[in-house]
Amino acid sequence: MAASGPPAGGSSARTAADGATDRDAAPEPAQEPAPEPAQEAEREPERADPGPAEEPEAAGRRWCWGTRLLVAGTAFWTALFVLHVTLIGRWQPWLVVEIVPPLTAVVVPLLMLAAVPFARPVRRWLSVVLVLLLLAGAHLAGFGWTGTASDSARGTEVKVFAWSADYWQMAAHDKDAFYDYLRRQDADVYLLHEYLNWNYTNRDEQQVCTSPVLIDDKARLRAEFPGYRLLVQGELLTLTRLPVVAAPNQRVPSEGEDWYWKGSKSQRTDIRAGGRTVSFYNVHLPIRFRPCDLRYGWDRFRQASEFQEDWWTRELRRLRADLRGNSHPALVAGDFNAAWMDHYPLGAGMRPHDPGGSLLPARTWPACEGSCSLPREWRVLPQLWRFDWLFTNGDLAVSDYRLRGGESLSDHTAQRIRLVVPRKEPSAHAR
Numbered sequence: 001m002a003a004s005g006p007p008a009g010g011s012s013a014r015t016a017a018d019g020a021t022d023r024d025a026a027p028e029p030a031q032e033p034a035p036e037p038a039q040e041a042e043r044e045p046e047r048a049d050p051g052p053a054e055e056p057e058a059a060g061r062r063w064c065w066g067t068r069l070l071v072a073g074t075a076f077w078t079a080l081f082v083l084h085v086t087l088i089g090r091w092q093p094w095l096v097v098e099i100v101p102p103l104t105a106v107v108v109p110l111l112m113l114a115a116v117p118f119a120r121p122v123r124r125w126l127s128v129v130l131v132l133l134l135l136a137g138a139h140l141a142g143f144g145w146t147g148t149a150s151d152s153a154r155g156t157e158v159k160v161f162a163w164s165a166d167y168w169q170m171a172a173h174d175k176d177a178f179y180d181y182l183r184r185q186d187a188d189v190y191l192l193h194e195y196l197n198w199n200y201t202n203r204d205e206q207q208v209c210t211s212p213v214l215i216d217d218k219a220r221l222r223a224e225f226p227g228y229r230l231l232v233q234g235e236l237l238t239l240t241r242l243p244v245v246a247a248p249n250q251r252v253p254s255e256g257e258d259w260y261w262k263g264s265k266s267q268r269t270d271i272r273a274g275g276r277t278v279s280f281y282n283v284h285l286p287i288r289f290r291p292c293d294l295r296y297g298w299d300r301f302r303q304a305s306e307f308q309e310d311w312w313t314r315e316l317r318r319l320r321a322d323l324r325g326n327s328h329p330a331l332v333a334g335d336f337n338a339a340w341m342d343h344y345p346l347g348a349g350m351r352p353h354d355p356g357g358s359l360l361p362a363r364t365w366p367a368c369e370g371s372c373s374l375p376r377e378w379r380v381l382p383q384l385w386r387f388d389w390l391f392t393n394g395d396l397a398v399s400d401y402r403l404r405g406g407e408s409l410s411d412h413t414a415q416r417i418r419l420v421v422p423r424k425e426p427s428a429h430a431r
Contacts, residue, residue, distance in 0.1 A: 067119040070112060074129055077108055081133060085140070089343040095309060098340055099289050101384040102361060105137030142354065142361030142386070155422035156274030157399060158242070161187035162333035162388070162417065164284065166410035168215060170197040178409055179224045185416070189271065190239035191333050193284035195232065196260070212260040234259045236267035236282045243272040249322070265315040266334075268322060274421035278396070279326055283319065283334030286311045312337065316344070323348035329394030333415055339385040349393040355403045362403050364388040364413040388415055395422050 080097075084105075087094040113130045116123045138144070161182075169178040182190070197213040212235070221230055221239070231238040233250040248270070252263035267282040288309050294301045323330060324347055332350060342352040355362050363383040390401060397420040406414035 063121060066115075067121060070115055070119050071122060071126065073112060074126060074133075077112070078129065078133060081105070081136065088340050089345075092309060092313070095288060098338070102141040102339055102386070103384060105141045106134065106143065109134040109137055143359060155397070155420045158189060158273050158278075158419040158421060159185075159187045160189045160191065160280070160331065160333065160415075160417040160419055161185040162191040162282070162390070162415040163406055164193045164335045164388070164410055164412035165195065166412070167194050167196060167198055168217065169409065179220070181406070181409060183224060185414075188240065188242055188273075189280055190228075190237070191267075191280065191282035192237040192239070193282065193335055194235055195237040196235040212257055214259060231267070231269055233267040233282075234263035234265075236265070236284060238267055238269045238280065238282050240269065240271055240280075245270040245272055245277050264318060266319040266322065266332075268326075270328060273419075274423055276421055276424055277328045278419075278421055279328045279330040281319070281323075281330060281332040281334070283332060283336060285315050285334075285336050285338070287337045288312045320347050323350065323393075329396045329421075330392065331396060331417075331419055332391040333389070333417065335387050335412060336389050337387050338389075339387065341387075341389045346391055350391040351393065353390045353392065353398050353401055355401045357402070362386045364403055364415075366411060383413070388412055390415060390417060392419070396420070397422070 084094075084097060088098060109130050113127065113134065116127050116130065119126060165178075169175060182192075195215065195217075197215050199211045199213050218230060218232070221237075222228075225239055225241075228239045228241050229244050231240075231244070231247055231250065234252045246269075248268055249264065250267060250269075252259040265283065265285050269280050269282070270277050271280055272278075286308055288305075290301075290304050290308060319332070323332070326348065330348070330350070332346065338344060363386050365385045365387045366383045388403070390398070392398060398417060399420045400416075400418040402416045403413045404416060406412065
């Protein structure tokens with residue numbers, strides 16, 4: 001019986017086969033020759049370099065959408081701020097921006113500064129730009145300490161009280177409190193505006209102003225202010241216990257409602273003070289912008305806004321013209337219905353004054369609509385605008401100026417002014 005096992009010569013056969021296989025496989029390395037050392041050195045840096053195609057992706061990760069938005073917002077606010085400084089008081093359509101509360105010039109850069117830490121790639125230079133915008137906005141809005149007295153002013157002091165009386169308290173339940181408040185001011189000169197009432201009608205169950213109503217409260221005024229001279233020009237009322245030299249241009253149209261719509265909105269009274277004649281201007285310029293007109297549609301709103309702005313501009317020009325032709329030193333005070341009135345030059349050397357004793361900007365009017373469409377109990381929003389201003393020229397000085405009081409009786413804060421009238425030195429040829 002034959003034994004099982006590998007066939008004779010099997011090992012030699014496998015060796016020969018393996019050798020043949022090795023010989024067949026040996027040429028393969030020659031088909032893909034190994035790279036030369038120089039070529040390998042060139043390829044290695046290419047693998048280490050991320051390549052230019054990866055840089056935009058990395059940059060995109062650094063400048064996220066929030067960073068881009070903050071940079072774009074800063075650029076937009078910078079351009080808007082420069083335009084505001086350039087165009088305010090010079091281009092009538094810019095009124096759309098002027099109605100924004102001046103505090104916005106501080107609030108916007110502050111909010112953007114709060115977001116700067118999240119914009120890591122640009123936070124350093126962005127912080128510098130926004131801090132500069134913040135400081136410039138604070139200056140423009142009126143932040144900064146102002147003193148309470150002028151520089152070594154000497155002369156005759158005249159106490160002036162200027163106030164918008166809110167349609168002469170026609171809706172007040174206690175008229176005695178209103179007159180008691182006026183008497184307590186003990187002013188030498190009172191410059192009061194809104195000496196009128198307003199006629200109402202119910203339209204769609206809403207209170208809507210329709211027409212002004214001329215009033216006559218002279219008997220009560222003479223009883224409350226004995227020894228004062230009473231001068232009325234339409235809705236403007238001046239009371240003074242100082243001698244009146246003249247009351248130029250105080251005649252008003254007598255037909256219908258022309259006394260209100262066509263009468264001058266600045267009342268001039270020449271008064272003797274400190275041995276000199278000083279002109280006191282009682283001013284109430286028309287409102288420039290009526291948001292309540294939006295309820296009647298865009299066309300009505302646009303027409304009303306154009307009318308109000310043209311009316312305001314005409315009255316401002318009338319005031320400027322009178323000041324130019326006036327040789328006496330003058331004080332101008334009242335409600336100008338303009339939050340940036342210090343950027344509207346009055347000419348004749350008039351200079352604006354800021355109330356003293358505070359770092360905050362002056363504010364005299366709250367965020368309520370002054371067209372008698374809001375009940376007083378709804379007027380609870382904070383004061384955001386300054387509509388009441390004081391100007392003087394010549395050598396007149398202001399020893400004290402405060403915005404205080406009257407808020408419980410009116411939507412305007414009262415102006416309390418101490419004017420100093422220097423004695424005029426005799427001229428050399430009169431000696």
